[in-house]
Amino acid sequence: MARRNLNDLLAFVTVAREGSFTKAAGTLGVTQSALSQAIRGLEERLQIRLLTRTTRSVAPTSAGERLMKAIGHRFDEIEAELEALTELRDKPAGTVRITCGDNILHTVLLPKLMPLLREYPDIKLEFDMNYGFRDIVADRFDAGVRMGNTIDKDMIAVPIGPSLQMAVVASPDYFAAHPAPKTPADLTAHQCINQRMPTSGGLYVWDFERRGKQVNVRVDGPLIFNTAPPQVDAALAGLGIALLPEDELMPHIESGRLVRVLQDWCPKFAGYHLYYPSKRQPSPAFSLVVKALRFSGPRQP
Structure with missing residues (x-):
């Protein structure tokens, strides 16, 4: 097979994996127009449609799926062998x-x-x-x-x-205005900072354990984030109680900008x-x- 056909096959595999001509072009370091031309030329030579294009996405057709299964891993194997050559x-x-x-x-x-x-x-x-x-x-x-x-x-x-341990924290100003929780159940009376889980899409349920007793608490509050940094910022601003891995919070705990509570309810984990x-x-x-x-x-x- 001509070398340019191998390049066209690599172009097809990359677009199918990325689901986007823009991303694939960036990965391969070529223009989108060159990439489109390569895919179009491959489809014309094979006389079959390999990709279904919409205004928002790109997906393999049934023929494209079959071709991906047949050759996709071959390029991975070639890459792995080229990487292995660096041993020399x-x-x-x-x-x-x-x-x-x-x-x-x-x-x-x-x-x-x-x-x-x-x-x-x-x-x-x-x-x-x-x-x-x-x-x-x-x-x-x-x-x-x-x-x-x-x-x-x-x-x-x-x-x-x-x-690590999880850490339940809030600012000194927050705890000056609200009594610190003594048990996980007390959190239901507080303004808590929630997290939207990236996998399930649901809100994170706060889990606790002490002396073999496990407690799950569904907290409520005015703020929901899907990453940790804004939760830290909100806690520092006195907007509520946050629950995060302690490594995200230790500098603020050690400086006194955040106060840690319920530590005996947070067991260590890997x-x-x-x-x-x-x-x-x-x-x-x-x-x-x-x-x-x-x-x-x-x-x-």
């Missing part, structure tokens, strides 16, 4: 793509990985800031970062931080882990990233 270089090279949240990026990933980049200048890191549960295989990430208790069993999970597919053949660059991030402190609960 004097220095590891390649791009490592990680999806993660904002706070863990700034507190753990960047501090631990910046020395790696200085030592190995041919390694590139790409971070996707996302609070949802991305499918790292389908979205072609090398790894993701989540709490240890939320990772699928078929993934390899490497601890990158200590065990902290942040880097996770990746168990079937993945790690490249030298990825292996160095894992080594740099691995947490060497006390064992997780």
Whole structure:
């Protein structure tokens, strides 16, 4: 098959995966018009429609789905082999793509990985800031970062931080105007800052446990967010009580800008882990990233 046809097949696979000509063009580093022309030429040569285009989305037809299943993984295998060839270089090279949240990026990933980049200048890191549960295989990430208790069993999970607790907090001004809750049930009488879950779309139910007793509380309040930073800001502004992993709040707790309550109702749990597919053949660059991030402190609960 002519080389240009291979390029057209790669164009098709990328558009089908991204669901967008704009995103695919950015991934491939070509113009949208060139990408459209490549897909149109491939469809004309095969004499069959591969993609269904609307004003808002692009999706494979049944023929396109069949072609994706037949060749999509082939390009992944080629990429993996090309990455593996970096073992023969004097220095590891390649791009490592990680999806993660904002706070863990700034507190753990960047501090631990910046020395790696200085030592190995041919390694590139790409971070996707996302609070949802991305499918790292389908979205072609090398790894993701989540709490240890939320990772699928078929993934390899490497601890990158200590065990954590959730923290219930509010500002000193808020607690000056409202009595601090003594039990989780007391939260129903307070203004609480809610979180919309990115996966289910429902509001987060506040979970507590003490001496084997588990309590779930559905809180209410004037604010709902889908990420952590604005919840922290709202709590600092005295707008209500927030519940977040303690690492998001510790600087404010230690400075006195936030007051922590109900700590004895918040058991420790496995902290942040880097996770990746168990079937993945790690490249030298990825292996160095894992080594740099691995947490060497006390064992997780």
